[in-house]
Amino acid sequence: MPIGAGYAEAIGHHGELVQGLFEDDGVQMRRALVSLPCRQLRSKVRFTPNSSDQLIVMPASREKAKRAAELTVNAFGRPGTGANLEIDSNIPLSRGMGSSTADVLASILAVLDWLGIEAASHDVMQIAVSAETACDSTLFRQQAVLFAHRDGVVMEAFRRPLPPIDFISIDTTPGATVDTLEFATARYDQLEIESFRPLRGLLRTAIKSADARMLGRVATASARINERFLPKPRLAEIETIGVRFDAIGIQVAHSGTVVGLMFDAMDQKASENIKRATAALKQSGFEPAVFRH
Amino acid sequence: MSTRALMRKLEDFEGPRLVPLGGDLYGASFFLMKLLPARFMLERATERGLLRPGGTVCESSSGTFGLALAMLAVQHGYKLILVSDWALDRHLHRRLIELGAEVTIVDRPALTGGLQQARLDRLQEYLQEASGSFWPSQYYNSDNPLSYGKVAEQFVDRLGKVDCLVGPVGSGGSMSGTSRYLRTLFPDLYAIGVDTPNSVLFGQPSGKLNLSGLGGNILPTNVDHSQFDEVHWLVPAEAFHATHDLHRKHGLFMGPTSGAAYRVAQWWSRNNPGKTVVALFPDEGHRYAETVYDEKWLEKITGWSELPKASPLAVGTPRAPMSGWSRFAWGRRSFDDVLGQAND
Ligand SMILES: Cc1ncc(COP(=O)(O)O)c(C=O)c1O
Numbered sequence: 001m002p003i004g005a006g007y008a009e010a011i012g013h014h015g016e017l018v019q020g021l022f023e024d025d026g027v028q029m030r031r032a033l034v035s036l037p038c039r040q041l042r043s044k045v046r047f048t049p050n051s052s053d054q055l056i057v058m059p060a061s062r063e064k065a066k067r068a069a070e071l072t073v074n075a076f077g078r079p080g081t082g083a084n085l086e087i088d089s090n091i092p093l094s095r096g097m098g099s100s101t102a103d104v105l106a107s108i109l110a111v112l113d114w115l116g117i118e119a120a121s122h123d124v125m126q127i128a129v130s131a132e133t134a135c136d137s138t139l140f141r142q143q144a145v146l147f148a149h150r151d152g153v154v155m156e157a158f159r160r161p162l163p164p165i166d167f168i169s170i171d172t173t174p175g176a177t178v179d180t181l182e183f184a185t186a187r188y189d190q191l192e193i194e195s196f197r198p199l200r201g202l203l204r205t206a207i208k209s210a211d212a213r214m215l216g217r218v219a220t221a222s223a224r225i226n227e228r229f230l231p232k233p234r235l236a237e238i239e240t241i242g243v244r245f246d247a248i249g250i251q252v253a254h255s256g257t258v259v260g261l262m263f264d265a266m267d268q269k270a271s272e273n274i275k276r277a278t279a280a281l282k283q284s285g286f287e288p289a290v291f292r293h
Numbered sequence: 294m295s296t297r298a299l300m301r302k303l304e305d306f307e308g309p310r311l312v313p314l315g316g317d318l319y320g321a322s323f324f325l326m327k328l329l330p331a332r333f334m335l336e337r338a339t340e341r342g343l344l345r346p347g348g349t350v351c352e353s354s355s356g357t358f359g360l361a362l363a364m365l366a367v368q369h370g371y372k373l374i375l376v377s378d379w380a381l382d383r384h385l386h387r388r389l390i391e392l393g394a395e396v397t398i399v400d401r402p403a404l405t406g407g408l409q410q411a412r413l414d415r416l417q418e419y420l421q422e423a424s425g426s427f428w429p430s431q432y433y434n435s436d437n438p439l440s441y442g443k444v445a446e447q448f449v450d451r452l453g454k455v456d457c458l459v460g461p462v463g464s465g466g467s468m469s470g471t472s473r474y475l476r477t478l479f480p481d482l483y484a485i486g487v488d489t490p491n492s493v494l495f496g497q498p499s500g501k502l503n504l505s506g507l508g509g510n511i512l513p514t515n516v517d518h519s520q521f522d523e524v525h526w527l528v529p530a531e532a533f534h535a536t537h538d539l540h541r542k543h544g545l546f547m548g549p550t551s552g553a554a555y556r557v558a559q560w561w562s563r564n565n566p567g568k569t570v571v572a573l574f575p576d577e578g579h580r581y582a583e584t585v586y587d588e589k590w591l592e593k594i595t596g597w598s599e600l601p602k603a604s605p606l607a608v609g610t611p612r613a614p615m616s617g618w619s620r621f622a623w624g625r626r627s628f629d630d631v632l633g634q635a636n637d
Contacts, residue, residue, distance in 0.1 A: 027299055190337075194442030198474050201446035205453045214453055221477045 005048040006114025010105035011138050012041030012091035012098040014169060014260050014291065015253030017162070017215060018203060018222040020196035021188050022146065024155050029193070030148040031185070032155050034203065035098065035136040036165065036219075036251055036260065038291055043089035043102035047110035052082030062087050065103040068131035072111040075127065076119065085110070095171065096256015101136050104128050125152040144207050146200065156200075158207040164265035164293035165212055165248075168278055170286050172232040173257040186229040186254075195225060212264035216249025219262060223252045232259050237284060245277035265293045298339035300332050302368045307332065309444065309574070311451050314543055318562040318570045319452065320555065321444070322545055326575035327361035327431075330466050333440030334429045335365060349374060349426035351419045353412040355381040356505050357576050358431050358464075363392035374423070376416045378408045380505055385580055407499075407510045431464045432513035438470030445474035452569055457483040459558035460573030461507050461550035462494055465516030467573055472520040483568075485523045485561060486623075487553045489532070495524045495623065496611030496632050504529045506550040506575065518631070521623045525557045525605055526615050530596035532556070533585050536578070546578035549585050556618075560604060 013035040022032045047069060055073075057066035065087055073081050085107060091099035108127050112119055121139055128135040129152035137147035146156040188196075199218050206214035220239075227235065232252055239250055242261045246269065251260045261277060263270040274290055281288040307329040309321035338344035347370055352362055355377040366373040373394040377386075381398065389396050397419075403410035420428055431437050444467075448455050455475055460468045472484040491500030492508025495518070499510045507527075527535075529549070536552025539545050547555075551574035558572035584590050591597045596617070605620040611631065613619070623631060 027301060190436075190439055194439055195474060195477050197442040198445035198449050198478055201448070201450035202453070202478050204450055209453070211453070217478050225477070 003049075004114060005046055006110040006112070007044075007046050008106045008109030008113050009042050009044045010102040010109065011037055011039050012043070012089075012102045013136055013138050014038045014041075014167065015096050015251055015256055015258055016222070017219045017251050018146075018196075018199055019226060019254040020199065020222060021193050022155055022196055022200060024148075030153075030155060031150055032146050032148045033137065033254065034144060034146055034162075035138050036167070037138050037141070037162075038097070039293075040291055041091040041097060041102070043087060043091060043099070043106045045088075045103065045106035045110040046086045047083055047107070047114050048086070049081055049083040049114065053080050054082045055085060056083070057085040057087065059087065062100075062103050064100055064132045065107040068104040068127060069107040069111050071127045071131055072108045075123075076112065076117050077115050094256075095258055096253030097258065098136050098138060100132055101128065101134075102138065104131050104135075105139055122153070128152065146203070156204075158204065160207050160210065162207065163210040163212040163215060165215070166263045166265045166270055166274060166290070166292050167251070167260040168263075168274060168281065169289045169291055170238055170259045170261065170281060171257055172234060172238075172259055174287065176257060186226060188225075192225050195221070212262075212266065213248045216247070216262050216264075218249075219251035220249040222254075223250050223259075226252065226254050230254065232257070234286075235259060238281070238286070241277055241280045241284065244280065245273040247273070247277065260291075261288075298336060300336055300365060300369045303328055303332065303364060307443070308447050311447070311571075312543065312545060314555075314559070314572075316562055316566065317568060318558055318572070320539075320543070320545060320551075320558075320572050320574050321448070322547065322551075322574045324577060325357055325361055325364075326467060326573070327357045328364065329443065330431060330437045330440040331358060331361035331365055331429065334431070334434055334436045335362075335369070335371075335427075337436045338427050338429070344371070344427040345425065347371065349423050351416055351423065351426050351428050352376070352431070353409075353416045354431075355412075356385075358429075359389060359394070360385060362429065363389050363394045366394065367392050374419050374426075376412045376419065378412060380408075382580055382584075384583075409510050431466065432509075432511070432515055435515070437464055437466035437515050438473065438517065441467060441470030442474050444471050448475065448571055449478060452571070454479055454569060455482060455571055456568035457485065457558075457561060457565065457570040458573070459485040459561065459570065460487065460554050461575065462486040462488055462516060463506050463509065463550070464513050465494070467575065469515060469517035469520045471573070473517070476520075483522045483561075484520050485525060485557055486521045487525050487527060487550075487557050489553075490526050490528055490615040490619075492526075495521075495526075495621070496628070497526065497615070498612065504532055504549060504553075506548065507532070507553060512628070518623070518628045519625050522625055523620060524611065524623045525618065525620045527553045527556060527618050528596060528616070530594050530599070531601050531618050533591060533594065533597065534601040536581075536585055539574075540578070545574065547574045548576040548578055548581055550575055552585075557605075 532553040535556035
């Protein structure tokens with residue numbers, strides 16, 4: 001009987017820097033995104049096998065994580081292994097911040113940890129997509145990727161990580177939730193589809209030259225294009241406050257309710273600007289929270 | 294994911310090469326710019342069921358758009374009928390025929406709209422005769438400006454922020470489309486269109502045009518006037534001088550509309566140091582070996598022997614008579630907005 005336990009963590013995100021429809025090498029169009037990772041948001045998973053033949057997940061509502069652990073056991077271990085899967089996460093649920101994906105990824109990684117196996121990220125992604133039909137790009141920490149979240153494949157790997165971004169998080173509809181997969185997928189028109197090309201071009205340049213300001217422009221443009229599919233109340237007001245305090249852009253959860261006012265973490269004045277922008281947001285009745293890179 | 298009919302065999306010829314021209318000025322030098330909108334329009338037409346495999350494409354063109362269509366037609370198996378006029382260069386004519394295109398020459402101008410209208414009238418006859426044939430209609434088809442997302446991508450990929458875009462305006466597709474895409478990222482982009490006197494595109498009274506690819510006697514819907522911050526008009530001799538400068542100073546052997554864009558971009562760049570400027574150079578010089586690059590031919594051009602002006606004359610209205618390089622602050626207004634004021 002196997003002994004010991006496996007442990008892993010995965011992080012959540014604060015929505016996306018970009019999300020849209022992009023052409024891959026085979027000139028196939030795919031939906032893809034670049035997540036804005038948020039290291040303060042984590043799902044911690046412990047996988048503890050026992051002598052039963054039942055996999056029990058806690059909290060019991062995390063069905064997808066359970067399914068992911070089962071798929072991983074079936075693919076790499078002995079099918080039918082009984083275990084407890086304990087999930088401890090501080091990622092807000094159903095806000096487009098990757099709580100479900102983080103649970104799924106951490107569960108897969110916890111099983112692999114117990115098995116003592118290092119799997120290719122592609123295989124991890126494939127299991128994640130089968131468990132939850134979509135995934136995000138938070139698994140990739142060393143380099144930024146444009147990730148086809150419904151296919152579980154990397155469309156473009158950039159040579160460097162994202163430049164450091166500090167941001168103020170604003171939930172534009174506290175209380176309301178968006179089921180990431182129930183919300184109807186965006187039907188982009190031709191102008192929007194073609195607009196994603198220059199966005200991708202600038203994304204490449206921004207990452208290559210570690211230019212947070214350029215990244216801010218990409219995120220803002222993506223937020224604007226997607227606004228008609230899942231509008232964020234009072235987005236214009238947030239943007240106006242951002243302009244006053246030298247924010248480099250806005251980014252949104254394309255399948256959620258949060259908006260991030262982005263600041264260049266390398267800019268000496270960022271801290272002061274964030275403080276003043278936060279105060280201004282509070283004055284306008286928002287409930288801002290600051291996240292440092 | 295969707296399945297699309299793709300025509301990408303010539304894709305590597307679609308994009309520009311970016312050439313530094315001193316300071317922060319770059320030339321976007323195309324082999325044949327029209328390959329991009331032509332391919333895009335044909336792909337979209339097949340998607341909508343307007344063009345079937347082996348079908349017939351009909352278009353009115355005496356220039357680069359016809360050539361682009363002919364190259365694509367050969368590569369992807371379409372039949373092409375082109376309606377043209379006497380301005381069709383004899384070498385290009387031969388080349389089009391070798392590419393298998395059926396070329397019809399119209400020689401009598403229509404009562405209004407000149408030869409351009411006469412060509413369109415003839416085209417209508419062909420479209421009615423050949424059932425199921427597709428008319429790309431580069432002047433009116435919104436897929437023309439839509440195709441330029443790829444060009445905008447290449448610019449920001451190479452240069453990051455672009456502050457100013459300068460280019461010749463014919464159908465309006467390249468400048469209107471590229472400016473619009475760049476502005477999704479850089480809303481402050483300054484767009485300058487280059488036209489020629491006697492062209493109605495930006496409000497000049499209609500008259501004889503001697504610079505193919507630049508301006509027109511009919512106003513195409515693909516000119517999105519609200520994209521232009523500034524408009525310049527160059528007479529042919531000025532465009533030709535600039536074309537030679539571009540060749541002599543930078544080694545770029547381009548057509549005269551490229552020269553026109555170069556002249557204006559260089560002037561703006563000099564007055565706005567530190568700003569990244571891109572000028573569109575739509576085609577190469579080979580088609581003009583016996584004209585723009587021929588001293589004997591040039592001697593007969595009005596104003597060729599004069600020293601070219603170093604800067605434009607600012608005009609108060611686009612309707613003003615223009616004898617040389619002129620400019621007008623268009624201010625991203627609609628045609629009616631500007632010409633309403635001009636009439637006051
Ligand atoms: C040589 C050349 N330059 C410039 C243009 C103008 O480009 P657009 O039609 O995109 O305005 C054309 C258009 O036919 C052209 O043939």
